[in-house]
Amino acid sequence: MTGTRVLVLNSGSSSLKYQLLDMRDSSRLAAGLVERIGEQTCRLKHTPLAAGGDAREADGPIADHDAALKAVAQELARDGLGLDSPDLAAIGHRVVHGGMFFTEPTVIDDAVIAEIERLIPVAPLHNPANLTGIRTARALRPDLPQVAVFDTAFHTTMPESAARYAIDPRIADRHRIRRYGFHGTSHAYVSRATAELLGKAPEDVNVIVLHLGNGASASAVRGGRCVDTSMGLTPLEGLVMGTRSGDMDPAVIFHLARVGGMSMDEIDTLLNKRSGLFGLCGDNDMREIRRRIDEGDEAAALAFDIYVHRLKKYIGAYYAVLGTVDAVAFTAGVGENAAPVREAAVAGLEGLGLAVDPGRNAVRGDRPRIVSPDAARVAVAVVPTDEELEIATQTYALVGKNT
Template structure:
């Protein structure tokens, strides 16, 4: 029987799921329950290559969403019968350096970390608790976005802030998008015909959330996201880097409290703040000064990180684009690397514009620093790490 893993990515108003065989990469089923808690929700379930099974109805909570997922499996197939359930968990703090089997102690630890990821860890826990009830005899595994960045050296993860903040409150850089970085860094090394431990990469994960990561010999040594996913690049609704004094100024001048400032920077910043839209496709389609300025701010920030990480690594074997924008937006890829020719980094216009959904180089053959597009596959990576953690099977 195939070792099928049910991968659950539980968000604040959605449940993304996929049934994956990590050995063969077969995907018997995948689906999305969206707009949970709203007046009208939607479930879209795909089984194999058949037509989608769609149901439009309210899903008051995540429990109803997971029940709808099971109804979809029953109606459209296949029988899920997973050997394990793998859960994406955003923040693992300093405790979790790898995927772990979930027990009550692990759940308590994830809950304790909720203040570091208040928008993510609580809903990740909701998915875990519901799945444990739904599959009581099936092992559950937590796979952490932060785990890949546990190799950051102290000079990368330490903020120059009071000692009490660092030691008592745990203030430090953690980094995110680690599951994606783990996957694409291995695939990039394979594309180059090299061992991951021999390769230095700059990974640009560009989606609604966006990050840059410097990888040296397969290990994360610096990354743009910080204690939370707010720091770093300009994103769909997140500001990225901003003066830390901003909160104090807005409190004095605007009467805003810390929670209001944090919410605005996370949900009303980024492309949304600059253009009124958080969707890069909509911004790219516009031809006005506001959109052009937003695109220059977005790509300029990325160029700054690429230059800094090039200096940090000393030798860069490839620049890797991934994520929804990184994989599909040729114009953004070109703009992110414009003017970096002196560093050996150039994009070939013809290769970059060519339509393809696969792994590919968008630089000229023999380029000093190849520029690659590697589609991410976080679900398969979660399934792979989940399978490796299963007990008494010889897999771990």
């Protein structure tokens, strides 16, 4: 392998996020986003990070992902970073659902694509879009190694006692029903970075990772291996999220169908897109919710309390699962930036060795940091996630191993 660059692609149904990294020093050379693909109002935003240049934006129709990736290639070429460069070693693709089949990053071939397709019924919103990005990139650079990095892979180390639902195993196996978990690249990166922050090896540390963005999940990581996580068959289970309900009695679905007369599609939309913080108070932006709370808004205050209550329950549950905890790490948009959430989540848990120092917790920054008091038995950390770097690192390591 002669190249040292990895292009990371995260393909959504109408978007394409990308970063180009140089793995010699993990530096970012360029990053960008194409959004509203297929619409007349499509926008491409490209930032040439290596050159320190200003972001470039372009509006106009981009018909499909093939045209989007070609437009990205043109922007990269303007900065001398074209996809035809011999310095490009591989393309790494984020794939949301790998089931139990994919437990590690995998070089993409036709058989891998076929298996990702077979998983579409358990990831209908994500895997089709991920496949579109894969097919587009393979067509553009068929000679280049391409690697799938799966959100679910980090969680495949969960024991069966954590991964299984308490239903007939024959039915569960027939329909691939089990707890898979998501945000795996983030949980892997943050758990390892937390160990580094503590000056320890990952295998010597037990960490509760709280990935709190619009989507939110928790994981219990023992010695670098996930032993439990909050999301399940789909990203709907677990914590209260921006628009998703998280945990609830499954019989609510039967009740809404039988008594409320709602269709399965209507219930799906309700629980995934009109619930969580948005369903409770009409906002899914924590900054706006905190502003409303400061103005005395009772609906916003209740939504915040419900959000924190669920979060605190998972901290306690995963403390019990792990037995001993070295750190609780907050990450992603809310976890990294919302000091009131961190403070409220550990309030009252002093008996478990958890607390935040108000001064440290109020400081904002883009580096991993401890926000608990020096004497705290368990470290409370803020660790900015870096899923693109994790995907690039796993991709580069696999390609190097295979060459």
